[in-house]
Amino acid sequence: MKSIIVGTAGHIDHGKTALVKALTGIDADRLEEEKRRGITIDLGFAHTELPLPNREVLQLGFVDVPGHERFVRNMLAGVGGIDLVLLVIAADESIKPQTREHFEILQLLGVQRGITVLTKSDAVDSETLDVVRLEVEDFLRGTFLEPPKAPIVAVSSLTGAGLEDLKRAIVNIADHVVARDASALLRLPIDRVFTIKGFGTVVTGTLISGSVRREEELEVDPIGRRVRVRGVQVHGITADRALAGQRTALNLAGASPEDLKRGMMLAPPEKLNHTRNVDANLHLLASAPRILKDGARVHFYAYAVETIGEIHFRKSAVGGQMSPGEATFVRIRLAEPTLLLPGDRFIIRQLSPVVTIGGGVVLDAAPIPRLKRATGDSLLEAAASGDAGAVLGARIARRWYRGLTMAQAVAETGWRKEVIQANLTASVAKGGVLRFGDLFLSSTAMSELEAVVLQTLSSFHAKNPLVPGIGKETLREQFSLTQEVLAAVTDRLVRTQKVEVVADFVRLAGRGVLMKDEEAESKKQIEDAFAMAGLKVPALQEVLAGLKVDKVRAQKIVTLLLRDRVLIKISDELVFHRTALEELRRQIASRKATSPTIDVGAFKEMTGVSRKYAIPLLEYLDRERVTKRVGDTRQIL
Ligand SMILES: Nc1nc2c(ncn2[C@@H]2O[C@H](COP(=O)(O)OP(=O)(O)O)[C@@H](O)[C@H]2O)c(=O)[nH]1
Numbered sequence: 001m002k003s004i005i006v007g008t009a010g011h012i013d014h015g016k017t018a019l020v021k022a023l024t025g026i027d028a029d030r031l032e033e034e035k036r037r038g039i040t041i042d043l044g045f046a047h048t049e050l051p052l053p054n055r056e057v058l059q060l061g062f063v064d065v066p067g068h069e070r071f072v073r074n075m076l077a078g079v080g081g082i083d084l085v086l087l088v089i090a091a092d093e094s095i096k097p098q099t100r101e102h103f104e105i106l107q108l109l110g111v112q113r114g115i116t117v118l119t120k121s122d123a124v125d126s127e128t129l130d131v132v133r134l135e136v137e138d139f140l141r142g143t144f145l146e147p148p149k150a151p152i153v154a155v156s157s158l159t160g161a162g163l164e165d166l167k168r169a170i171v172n173i174a175d176h177v178v179a180r181d182a183s184a185l186l187r188l189p190i191d192r193v194f195t196i197k198g199f200g201t202v203v204t205g206t207l208i209s210g211s212v213r214r215e216e217e218l219e220v221d222p223i224g225r226r227v228r229v230r231g232v233q234v235h236g237i238t239a240d241r242a243l244a245g246q247r248t249a250l251n252l253a254g255a256s257p258e259d260l261k262r263g264m265m266l267a268p269p270e271k272l273n274h275t276r277n278v279d280a281n282l283h284l285l286a287s288a289p290r291i292l293k294d295g296a297r298v299h300f301y302a303y304a305v306e307t308i309g310e311i312h313f314r315k316s317a318v319g320g321q322m323s324p325g326e327a328t329f330v331r332i333r334l335a336e337p338t339l340l341l342p343g344d345r346f347i348i349r350q351l352s353p354v355v356t357i358g359g360g361v362v363l364d365a366a367p368i369p370r371l372k373r374a375t376g377d378s379l380l381e382a383a384a385s386g387d388a389g390a391v392l393g394a395r396i397a398r399r400w401y402r403g404l405t406m407a408q409a410v411a412e413t414g415w416r417k418e419v420i421q422a423n424l425t426a427s428v429a430k431g432g433v434l435r436f437g438d439l440f441l442s443s444t445a446m447s448e449l450e451a452v453v454l455q456t457l458s459s460f461h462a463k464n465p466l467v468p469g470i471g472k473e474t475l476r477e478q479f480s481l482t483q484e485v486l487a488a489v490t491d492r493l494v495r496t497q498k499v500e501v502v503a504d505f506v507r508l509a510g511r512g513v514l515m516k517d518e519e520a521e522s523k524k525q526i527e528d529a530f531a532m533a534g535l536k537v538p539a540l541q542e543v544l545a546g547l548k549v550d551k552v553r554a555q556k557i558v559t560l561l562l563r564d565r566v567l568i569k570i571s572d573e574l575v576f577h578r579t580a581l582e583e584l585r586r587q588i589a590s591r592k593a594t595s596p597t598i599d600v601g602a603f604k605e606m607t608g609v610s611r612k613y614a615i616p617l618l619e620y621l622d623r624e625r626v627t628k629r630v631g632d633t634r635q636i637l
């Protein structure tokens, strides 16, 4: 079953609500005031089904909008999710101000398909109808509603004339409507909130992407409230789930109607982020009454959201102002946090008098502060081109050394993980993008990082000849790297033999500690003392006392020997030379052939050390998993 949303548009009293009723049998004017005054104030909803030529059923959800100029903001809240528009023009009045304003809004929102409906055909003679038709054709020239690709159908809701033609036209066009992506992340802009006795809180909206099931947990943006879906209705009928492109009502647990309002958005928990800054391509209508200045404040509308936005031009080329008919990249600062994603359309209206002056498409809803303009612009250009691979490439590149995590990629695009993965396969294969687990880094950033790390190391060595290298953590903090990126860059430099990693230190390859003669001599003395002692090591303090260098420097040398693992400390008092411990391991290993176990006595005998040394040594071997203590004896592993 295919589901599409049909929206009405057009001047007040041109017969939009009557047309919806004629098509569906439902009066979309639901408010008492609307019925009394006979005008539509807020959005109205209706639904019906039509058979498709392939015998499938076409499910139609209608969003009926008010035509009155005072209620354009309500019209904007409804028009965001529509797939097909019925531009309603009364044959007895022809084109009027809100015909123009609504039509401009539809074009700014990028609505692709529709039908122009000349209503009240019964109220005029056929000559008048022909004249109006010519006028309307002229008005539609060069737009998405230009005939013949979009038909003009004359109807009378009163007599029913032309309604069958209109239904046929709807079915024809619906066939070409590309279904919204039900596999994308869910977003439901809330356009109504109310309570139903015995049910509690109900919200409605047009599901613009994804799907929603009963019992699912959702997050209300921007308030961050968690709610549970107690029930789902599609076009007034209880369903297990609603899919993108359906008018959806959800019964929610976890929020009362006072907590919620039109303009909030339902989304999966902890996946997407709201923002107060969006980068966009803004188009100023040719009909806009005046130029737009940098920093201008406007009404901002997207889906059911209505807030204030401050427009800042991205390109100095615009010269501080935008003329009617121009388009340019802008950053919009929003008065309230709003959940938007690239590709979302918006409308701007002047503060006073309130008229629609432009609109556009969001290119980035997660701009990074203080980013170089060129870097930011290359993302905007990629986003405007619509090339998913290029967009991801630019999003990764602008994160430079820090890289972009999969979770960030999901939040920035609203695409699922699998989609992101698929769109990155090519650049990962070609090497332009590097992948480390869930982190992506541009290869340019990585090469640059390698160079900077090498530079940093060489100046560090020059300044600190007695220190074996820079601590990994210090290096990480210096460039604000994540653990993954630090590991990746050091791995790469180790593999190309440019650096060495010793314990937690990174140093240039072959760059041991450069010592003065006296220190070098002392170092050798210490090493020799321990190397010759084997396991019967002297007390460290004794060795140090016999050196030429002072105590502080002697201690430093010992620290270096321990760091380089030339000396190994196995307890507070006992330090051994690496070779002595290696020899011990060999001895133990060869003993295994004759005896699988060893006790303290046998150990003392084998090594010739006293109990004072034997116990710590055996405990060390246990820790190193060379032996394992079993009761009074040790098993050789
Ligand atoms: N004669 C005639 N009157 C119509 C027709 N459609 C609507 N009307 C009348 O026009 C007025 C406005 O209609 P309505 O649907 O509320 O207009 P909307 O403001 O565009 O929703 C009402 O009094 C309707 O009865 C039609 O096809 N023929």
Ligand SMILES: [Mg+2]
Pocket: 016, 017, 018, 039, 040, 064, 065, 066, 067
């Ligand atoms: Mg109406």
